[in-house]
Amino acid sequence: MSELSDIARQAMMRPQEAMLEVKNKKNSLHIGIPKETSFQENRIALTPLSVGLLVQNGHEVVIESGAGLAANFPDNHFSEQGAKITYDKKEVFKSDIIIKIAPPTDDEITMMKMGQVLFSAIQMSTTKVEYLQSLMKKNITALSFEYLRDEGNVLSVVRAMSEIVGATSVLIAAEYLSNVFEGKGLMLGGITGVPPTEIVILGAGTVGEYAARTALALGAEVKVFDSSLYKLRRLQNNIGSRVFTSVIQPAVLEKALWCCDVAIGAIRAEHGRSPCIVSEETVSKMKPNSVIIDVSIDQGGCFETSKITNHKVPTFRKHDVIHYCVPNIASRVSRTASYALTNIFTPIILDIGEMGGMMNLIWDRPGIRNAIYLYQGKLTNKDLSERFNIPMKDLDLLIVSQR
Structure with a gap:
């Protein structure tokens, strides 16, 4: 009994840094947040406190310098919460999961690696077939904010921004x-x-x-x-x-x-x-x-x-x-909008780590499944399929075949 007490006492005395080291590494995620380049897009998907929560759960977050400035989140607020700040956009795009507000540009898609997971808006009215084809060639799994639903079947991001x-x-x-x-x-x-x-x-x-x-x-x-x-x-x-x-x-x-x-x-x-x-x-x-x-x-x-x-x-x-007639009114109050977005995305990212990957989360959550428009490079969204005349694959069947 005394031996157990000694072990417990040693564990309590272990510094926080060491405690972080012994987190479960097998489901550790590498998350990248690039700086938005879209015209007058001032929001950021994750706030410093949310980044801190992800780091505490054993995940690594890389943020491009200045990504949060438009929402009044300076770099040091993120670094103090354990994020890695980089001036090199290419380093951000080496991450396993990319989270941004606007869809990636052509240059950003070029920097993306094979098999990455992308969280972003899709902006259906301006999407071109070349954008989809570029992501499909890289076997990207892409989640669209506009189609994301919560447990109550409400379009969570659309509702919050509305x-x-x-x-x-x-x-x-x-x-x-x-x-x-x-x-x-x-x-x-x-x-x-x-x-x-x-x-x-x-x-x-x-x-x-x-x-x-x-x-x-x-x-x-x-x-x-x-x-x-x-x-x-x-x-x-x-x-x-x-x-x-x-x-x-x-x-x-x-x-x-x-x-x-x-x-x-x-x-x-x-x-x-x-x-x-x-x-x-x-x-x-x-x-x-x-x-x-x-x-x-x-x-x-x-x-x-x-x-x-x-x-x-x-x-x-x-x-x-x-x-x-400004189309992006939410960027006018970018800090409030960023808080609203981070409340939606942070639990999803934590769940990806807890469940052992994106595939398990998609299988378990119908609301997440609804938001996936590309799965490992295959188009799974009916609206995009009909609009661009690209054959669509059934997402449920794709996941079942891999389980």
Whole structure:
């Protein structure tokens, strides 16, 4: 008994560094996070504390210098948590798992090694067949953020980013209503004795719901339009208060837009372009210095007058209406967005290590399986297969054949 006590005492006295050394090495992962090169992409997939958690579990994390700066995470925050900081992008791409926000560029794909695992967005609207073919040649297993589902069958990354975009769109509208940005000089909301700001929201999905929540909290008068009664009813129930809702009736919608101070377009399409439901003629009759925030611009926009802008030049005027049409609104609040992303990705990476590899995780988790569009170089996504006319392999059969 005393011998056991001595052994226990020695184990307690062992320094943390030594304890890390004796972690189970067989499932140790080598994770690489390159610096984003996409235009105005400010997010990073893992925060320093998440990196620290991965290191404590015996994994190695290599981060390209400056990868977190746009989200206000300097290199030393990562290095203090045990990450290796490198100035050489090629060294990052030697890792077994690459995690980034935007899809890899042609140069980055060239640096990737055979059989790597890639976590990134796929951005279906801009994906080209050459991108897929390049990854397929390297037998890459690729997971798309847009298709990733959680235990409740919710698109976890899409949901998190939609919540951020919905709330932020109202705050952006508040800025452009003020005198600082040559707006009407209105405070978004209302005070005693002054009529509240009127906001029209097109779309009752997650973006529309969180835009409505934020606008109501600020004291604005909100009207929500959607073609789906189910979504409108769900929004009412989720918000917990009665909000003006209407199916999209042209006469009712036009009247609401002519009277409103802010219009937020948040109608999404399951496939292809979002429906353009507001004509240029309707926009021309809106009140001068009104604000349009077209969140659907990444799918083409739901206002006829919309055209893509960016964070440096975010607005333009047409018919004396201020248009804000930046497709990547979440990058405007990159630190918050990075925290939301790391909450989703860190448990997945830990599970890969615990389960002994990516194949076991895919087999065990339907939500992960849904997000795999390439498995060891073979296309497994139906949408991409139909779009590019590339034969698709059944992911379940591929995994069963290897077990």
